[in-house]
Amino acid sequence: MTDPASIDQPGATPPPTADWHAPPARAVRLHAGFLAAIFALCAIGAVAGPLAAADGLGGGLRIGLGGLALVLGGGFGAWLGRRLRHQRWKLDAEGLWLRQGRLWWRETRVPASRVQHVDLKHGPLERRFRLATLVVHTAAVHLSGITVRGLDEADAEALRDALARQLDDAGDAL
Amino acid sequence: MDPRIDDPGTLPRDGREHRLHPLSWLFVLVAQLKQFIVPLVVLLFAGRGDRNDLWGLLAMGALVVASLAQYLTYRYQLGRDAITIRSGWLHRSRREIPFARIHNVSLQQSLLHRLAGVAEVRLESAGGIKPEAQMRVLRMDQALALEALVRRRGQAAGSEVAADAAPAAPLLTLSTPELVRLGLISNRGMLVVAAAFGVLAQAGDDVFRVVVERWGKLAFGWLTRTIGAHAHDSPLAIGLATATLLVAALVAVRLLSVALAILQYHGFALREDDGRLLVERGLLARSRSSARRRRIQAWSLREGVLHRWFDRRSLRVDTASGQRGREAGVHALKDIAPIATPARCDALLAHFLPGMGWDTLDWQPLHRGAWWRIALPGLVVVLLATGLLALRFGAWGALGLLAVPLQLWRARRIADACGWACNGRLVAWRSGWLSKAWNLAEIGKLQAVRLSQSPLDRRLGMASLLLDTAGATPFGPPLHLRHLPREAAEALSARLVTQLAGRRLQW
Numbered sequence: 211m212t213d214p215a216s217i218d219q220p221g222a223t224p225p226p227t228a229d230w231h232a233p234p235a236r237a238v239r240l241h242a243g244f245l246a247a248i249f250a251l252c253a254i255g256a257v258a259g260p261l262a263a264a265d266g267l268g269g270g271l272r273i274g275l276g277g278l279a280l281v282l283g284g285g286f287g288a289w290l291g292r293r294l295r296h297q298r299w300k301l302d303a304e305g306l307w308l309r310q311g312r313l314w315w316r317e318t319r320v321p322a323s324r325v326q327h328v329d330l331k332h333g334p335l336e337r338r339f340r341l342a343t344l345v346v347h348t349a350a351v352h353l354s355g356i357t358v359r360g361l362d363e364a365d366a367e368a369l370r371d372a373l374a375r376q377l378d379d380a381g382d383a384l
Numbered sequence: 385m386d387p388r389i390d391d392p393g394t395l396p397r398d399g400r401e402h403r404l405h406p407l408s409w410l411f412v413l414v415a416q417l418k419q420f421i422v423p424l425v426v427l428l429f430a431g432r433g434d435r436n437d438l439w440g441l442l443a444m445g446a447l448v449v450a451s452l453a454q455y456l457t458y459r460y461q462l463g464r465d466a467i468t469i470r471s472g473w474l475h476r477s478r479r480e481i482p483f484a485r486i487h488n489v490s491l492q493q494s495l496l497h498r499l500a501g502v503a504e505v506r507l508e509s510a511g512g513i514k515p516e517a518q519m520r521v522l523r524m525d526q527a528l529a530l531e532a533l534v535r536r537r538g539q540a541a542g543s544e545v546a547a548d549a550a551p552a553a554p555l556l557t558l559s560t561p562e563l564v565r566l567g568l569i570s571n572r573g574m575l576v577v578a579a580a581f582g583v584l585a586q587a588g589d590d591v592f593r594v595v596v597e598r599w600g601k602l603a604f605g606w607l608t609r610t611i612g613a614h615a616h617d618s619p620l621a622i623g624l625a626t627a628t629l630l631v632a633a634l635v636a637v638r639l640l641s642v643a644l645a646i647l648q649y650h651g652f653a654l655r656e657d658d659g660r661l662l663v664e665r666g667l668l669a670r671s672r673s674s675a676r677r678r679r680i681q682a683w684s685l686r687e688g689v690l691h692r693w694f695d696r697r698s699l700r701v702d703t704a705s706g707q708r709g710r711e712a713g714v715h716a717l718k719d720i721a722p723i724a725t726p727a728r729c730d731a732l733l734a735h736f737l738p739g740m741g742w743d744t745l746d747w748q749p750l751h752r753g754a755w756w757r758i759a760l761p762g763l764v765v766v767l768l769a770t771g772l773l774a775l776r777f778g779a780w781g782a783l784g785l786l787a788v789p790l791q792l793w794r795a796r797r798i799a800d801a802c803g804w805a806c807n808g809r810l811v812a813w814r815s816g817w818l819s820k821a822w823n824l825a826e827i828g829k830l831q832a833v834r835l836s837q838s839p840l841d842r843r844l845g846m847a848s849l850l851l852d853t854a855g856a857t858p859f860g861p862p863l864h865l866r867h868l869p870r871e872a873a874e875a876l877s878a879r880l881v882t883q884l885a886g887r888r889l890q891w
Contacts (some may be wrong), residue, residue: 236508261793304885316836326832349704350831357799 230298230309237360242291246284247366253283299358301372306346308358318356319353322376324348330370332363342366346373387641389823395529401459401470404522405502409455410449414496415449458525460519465537467507468532469517485509485539487718488703490673491527498670501526502696507534508716520880529744531674535660554653555732556721563649566723569690576644577637581606599625654720654732661701662719663738674705675717677736681855682862685729688820697729698722702855702862733824737810745812749848754802756868759795760840766791783872804865808883811851815863823862828882830863835877837870847873851880 254299257279261272293311305322309315329345336342343357344366361369389659420443453473461468466482497503505527506515522530558566567573650667662674668754682702697719721732733742751757766787773781794817801817812824834850842846847870851863864874 264872287740304881313839314836315842316437316834317883318834319879320830320832320879323885333643348831351854353832353834356832 227293229300230301231300233294233297234341234362235358236339237362238295240335240339240341240361241294242288243288245291247287249290250284250288252277255269261290278346294360297324297359299369301369305376306356306358306369308356313355318353320356322373324350325373325377328370328373328377330366344369348374385509392635394525395462395533399461399463399565401461402691404455404458404460404519405456405526406457407500407502408521409451410495410500411504412454413451415520416451419649420447424466435879443680453881460517462530467517469519474819479517481507481509486516486534487679488673488675489531489534490671490716491531491673493524493666493670497521498668499642509811521641528587531672534597537673552655553653554656555735556652556724556728558649558652559725560646562723563646563652564642565694565696566649567645568638569688569694569696569723570645571637571641572644573637575638576640577633595620595629597625599629634828649722650807652722656735659721661717663720666841673717679703679851680736681829682825683737684862685733685822687726687820695725696723697726699724699729699732702853704855720785730762737826740823741807742810743810745807745810747803747805747814748872750799750804750867751844751869753844754793754846755796755799756799757844757846757867759792759839762791762795799867801864804868811863811876811880813863815866825863829853829878830880830884833880835873841867841870845870849873849877 227298228314235303236260257276261267261275264272267275296310296312298307303322304319304324306320308318308320312319326347329347331343331345332341333343340363342361342363343345344361346356346358348354358369408564437441449490454471457473457476458471459469461470463480466480468478468480470476472479479598486507486509488506490506490508492504492506493502500521500526502521503524505517505519505565506520507517507519508515519527547724579816592770647667649665651670653663654664655664656677658676659677661677661680662672664670664672667851678703681704684700684702686700687697698719700718701720703717721729730743766784770781770784770787773784775781797817798815801820804814805812806827809827810823810824811827814820814822830851831854834852835847836850837847846867849865851867852866853863865876868876
């Protein structure tokens with residue numbers, strides 16, 4: 211959560227090879243900013259009612275408490291969003307690798323022959339920053355939609371095409 | 385339900401469209417009544433005027449018309465490799481279902497269906513919430529013929545095996561003593577009782593107190609006479625009444641469970657025919673469902689404490705069809721051996737997974753520190769509770785610490801009981817100490833793999849591996865290999881993915 215150098219501490223996740231792709235810095239910023247805004251709004255919404263109803267609070271105190279909720283909510287959202295910088299993905303002959311998180315680390319692998327279909331999503335904000343989100347669908351129950359966030363647009367299209375090509379090569383799965 | 389009546393001759397195969405059984409509208413009406421029962425009852429009984437009765441009648445009339453319309457507009461046509469279903473009047477739909485895509489055929493018969501000699505047929509394909517087609521209703525012999533047709537035409541390779549051979553002897557049947565055991569073990573009655581309690585709790589404020597007092601007066605009338613006129617208010621009488629009531633309730637619940645087990649599983653038969661598994665069961669309402677062997681995604685074998693007392697286990701399977709359906713539990717092929725001896729379960733697994741080496745699996749232990757990791761959440765709770773007790777009762781609260789060795793011992797037993805195995809064809813996970821479970825799947829049926837580590841796992845050098853299959857119940861992943869040594873988990877993940885990448889998915 212502090213400096214990026216601590217990501218690759220010994221004993222933690224193996225260092226990403228040249229093939230591993232990290233999300234671009236603007237994707238991390240966008241994700242963190244977006245979540246910060248959402249959480250700040252939620253925090254303000256949650257405290258606005260009680261603050262307005264509470265008796266015996268000065269105007270300054272109310273604004274201060276509201277500001278505190280805003281900062282705490284925004285900070286939490288930004289921290290959640292900044293976790294995107296730990297995401298790494300890679301595509302090799304066997305399929306897609308996706309690593310997420312640092313403290314709660316997880317590595318999801320989808321064999322190329324098990325991909326059902328691929329969705330490429332561009333939200334309005336993502337389009338503005340030339341970013342995209344790729345969802346890889348499988349027939350599994352718990353890992354049915356594997357989401358790769360914050361992809362560069364060109365990377366995302368290349369990844370989609372590569373997965374689709376592998377899908378074609380694997381033949382008719384049904 | 386004699387499976388021998390599967391002569392396709394009873395099905396109209398002239399390439400033209402056909403309607404369902406003429407009594408279909410009645411069963412559609414019954415099904416709709418079940419859905420609209422609450423509003424209808426409100427309409428009929430809420431007001432006392434004639435006008436309200438009229439509205440109720442109108443609603444009934446509308447439902448009858450809707451059922452008739454559904455009967456008149458629903459047509460099916462049997463082609464060479466597909467069944468075509470046309471339905472609807474204003475909103476028309478035409479659906480073509482290739483036989484090869486049908487994963488599961490289920491036939492349902494309630495008592496009413498049995499009286500009329502008809503059955504409801506559901507054709508299910510992979511995934512989805514609703515069945516591909518719900519034919520409500522077909523004549524019984526036609527339903528069986530359709531099932532046989534799907535079975536024969538569904539063979540993708542078109543291998544015309546001798547399909548008319550006499551049906552094989554059942555692989556498993558359940559006698560009445562077995563059903564009694566099943567009822568005692570499964571405790572199905574508890575669900576009914578829980579629902580009844582819910583209703584009672586809604587009904588009035590003091591139902592339970594009134595019940596206890598009535599019971600006290602009834603059962604301890606002699607006590608009242610011997611002790612005094614007001615003995616039914618004494619703590620002794622109330623305590624005795626509560627205790628006996630509890631015992632009576634427990635016995636009643638178990639008896640109810642046995643009755644339910646007999647109702648649901650009477651005449652249970654598991655058969656294998658042309659590579660399809662077929663399960664029939666039910667005393668009053670009969671159900672019959674079948675799925676192809678290779679469409680089974682995962683297997684799970686369970687042994688609870690009660691199972692162990694009776695020396696029994698149960699075997700379930702996951703199929704990919706209708707996995708998220710509300711009624712999936714009712715109709716899909718699930719319990720292929722609701723109760724059987726361990727040897728019988730092993731024999732069934734060996735039969736259905738030939739050459740997979742289920743009985744010769746080399747079980748690997750968990751990480752050496754796994755027991756510590758398993759004990760941890762419980763330890764935190766124990767310590768917190770002890771702290772609270774110490775605050776409330778002083779030094780006596782420290783007695784709560786006695787739970788610590790107990791918790792450690794329990795975790796140790798659990799860690800010893802768990803294990804995983806992979807022999808290149810099967811991957812299996814066994815878990816539980818008091819209540820044991822074995823989950824297994826063919827490697828080809830795995831869909832995706834996730835390796836995960838919490839901070840504590842990383843410190844201890846362990847990892848968990850989730851192997852996801854299609855058709856698993858959304859509640860609790862069956863193949864979640866927890867607390868493995870990290871190297872073993874990584875090696876297994878790499879090995880499985882390499883093996884999967886080269887093999888196309890066989891539904």
